[in-house]
Amino acid sequence: MTTDEPIWLTPDEMRAWRALHAAVVVLPAALDVQLQRDAGFSHLEYLALAGLYEHPDHTLRLSDLAALIGIELSRVSHMVARLEKRGLVLRRPDPDDARCTNAVLTEQGQHQVTSAAPGHVATVRKLVFDGLDATALHELQKAADRIVAALSMTDLPLAPTIRKSLRPTE
The missing domain is CATH 1.10.287 (Helix Hairpins)
Structure with a gap:
C-alpha cells in the first residue's frame, strides 16, 4: 500500500534544519555588515570582486560571474554597472563571443578587494571556524x-x- 502522506522531519532533523536555515540567513547578513562597515561594499559585491581577482586576467563573463556568486544574470549586470561607476570593474565585449559581456577587475578593484580580504577572512573565521x-x-x-x-x-x-x-x- 502506498500513501501520499509526507514524511515529516524527526525532532533531530527539525533542529538541524532550523540551525542550518538560521546560518544560511544570518551569516550573509553578518558578512554584509562587516564588509559595508570596513570596505564600503556588500557581501555579494565582495564575492564578485574576489571571483574576478582569482580568475586569469581578472576577467569573467557576466553569466559566469552570476553563476559563481549565485545570482541571476540581470542582477549581476546591475551590480557590475554599480561597481563600474565606482571604478572597480570595467565591462568589455567578450573577444570570443561578441554577444557576451565580460567583467574586468581594475587596479583600483584589485586594491579594494585585497584591502577588504583580511577583515572578511577574520570575520568568517570568527563566525564559522573558531568554534x-x-x-x-x-x-x-x-x-x-x-x-x-x-x-x-x-x-x-x-x-x-x-x-x-x-x-x-x-
Whole structure:
C-alpha cells in the first residue's frame, strides 16, 4: 500500500534544519555588515570582486560571474554597472563571443578587494571556524559536500554550476 502522506522531519532533523536555515540567513547578513562597515561594499559585491581577482586576467563573463556568486544574470549586470561607476570593474565585449559581456577587475578593484580580504577572512573565521575543532570542521565539510551534491542534481537554474564554482583553485 502506498500513501501520499509526507514524511515529516524527526525532532533531530527539525533542529538541524532550523540551525542550518538560521546560518544560511544570518551569516550573509553578518558578512554584509562587516564588509559595508570596513570596505564600503556588500557581501555579494565582495564575492564578485574576489571571483574576478582569482580568475586569469581578472576577467569573467557576466553569466559566469552570476553563476559563481549565485545570482541571476540581470542582477549581476546591475551590480557590475554599480561597481563600474565606482571604478572597480570595467565591462568589455567578450573577444570570443561578441554577444557576451565580460567583467574586468581594475587596479583600483584589485586594491579594494585585497584591502577588504583580511577583515572578511577574520570575520568568517570568527563566525564559522573558531568554534569548530578538526573533527567538526571535517564533518561540516562532508555535510556541505552532500548538500551541494544533492543541489547539483536538481533542475534549479544555478544547479549545474554549483560544483564547478565551489572547486578549490589550483
